[in-house]
Amino acid sequence: MALIYEKRNHIAYLTLNRPEAHNALDPETVIELADAWQDFSQDKEMRCAIITGAGEKSFCAGADLGRLIPLWTGARKPETEADKQVQANPALAQNALLRDLPLSKPVIAAVNGNAIAGGFEILYNTDIRVAAEDARFGLQEVKWSIVPAGGSTVHLTRQIPYARAMEILLTGELMDARQALEYGFVNQVVPKAQVMEAAERYAAIIAKNGPLAIAAIKQAVLENSGKDVKTALAREMELSIPVFLSQDAQEGPRAFKEKRDPVFTGE
Numbered sequence: 001m002a003l004i005y006e007k008r009n010h011i012a013y014l015t016l017n018r019p020e021a022h023n024a025l026d027p028e029t030v031i032e033l034a035d036a037w038q039d040f041s042q043d044k045e046m047r048c049a050i051i052t053g054a055g056e057k058s059f060c061a062g063a064d065l066g067r068l069i070p071l072w073t074g075a076r077k078p079e080t081e082a083d084k085q086v087q088a089n090p091a092l093a094q095n096a097l098l099r100d101l102p103l104s105k106p107v108i109a110a111v112n113g114n115a116i117a118g119g120f121e122i123l124y125n126t127d128i129r130v131a132a133e134d135a136r137f138g139l140q141e142v143k144w145s146i147v148p149a150g151g152s153t154v155h156l157t158r159q160i161p162y163a164r165a166m167e168i169l170l171t172g173e174l175m176d177a178r179q180a181l182e183y184g185f186v187n188q189v190v191p192k193a194q195v196m197e198a199a200e201r202y203a204a205i206i207a208k209n210g211p212l213a214i215a216a217i218k219q220a221v222l223e224n225s226g227k228d229v230k231t232a233l234a235r236e237m238e239l240s241i242p243v244f245l246s247q248d249a250q251e252g253p254r255a256f257k258e259k260r261d262p263v264f265t266g267e
Helices: 029-041 069-073 081-088 091-096 118-125 151-158 162-171 178-184 192-208 213-226 228-242 245-258
Strands: 005-009 011-016 048-053 056-059 107-111 114-116 127-131 136-138 187-192
Touching: 005 029, 011 029, 011 114, 011 127, 011 178, 029 081, 029 091, 048 056, 048 192, 056 118, 069 178, 081 091, 107 192, 114 118, 118 136, 118 151, 127 178, 127 192, 136 178, 151 162, 187 192, 213 228, 213 245, 228 245
Parallel strands: 011 048, 048 107, 056 114, 107 127, 114 136, 127 187
Antiparallel strands: 005 011
16 A cells, blocks of 8 residues: 555554655555545544555655655556546645645654655644654756646745755755754654654644644635735634634643543634
8 A cells, every 4th residue: 555544543644655766756646645635635534644654765855756756757558547537637736745634733754764845845734843863855856857746836935045945946956854954844853764753743742732723723824824914914814713612722721720621622
């Protein structure tokens, strides 16, 4: 299977499972990943997700240059049912990369190795990123006369300084994990063996927090990016009021007063 999708303790685990191909996205992976994100979004028991890659070398090398890209350029005819679905529905790849699939739940990236091209672009849509010390990041599409159209020209300059973003976009050169940390693109850099442990530490904390509050916070941040302050504050209040009126908002302070852990239901 191209993707391992598991659920434990309110946390969804998505593991790209093509280590022999550096976890590159082929048509089968695109379909399975898009389906998994949709399931995660709709499952009320899931409060946080962790995405990682199998193997020791790569988180994700982006789109498979032999199987996926040629379908889009017309250099390869569909051979499998997955080929036909991906060619007929470009939105599948965009959803797999979370480009056009809004999620109100947090996503944590456990970057166990190189995150290149589409493997780098999927990180824009994650909320917390932990990287292995030897991980490298970048967009090499320009070297192959391809535009990194997974959101790179929109998101990268909003997530790291402009000049650094343009250096990555225009040269196609890679940055190492320490540079990514310096630019603020990742939260932590840890030894490879500790990447998942660090990601799970974040996920466990988030999973205990109020899911309605988390969803409202993430939605407010995403929706208000680029808006004027007055409009953004008004939208923040619109999203906050239903949470204040929820049962969870009553449970949180009550649990604090009673010196116990709150039991949130998402209602």
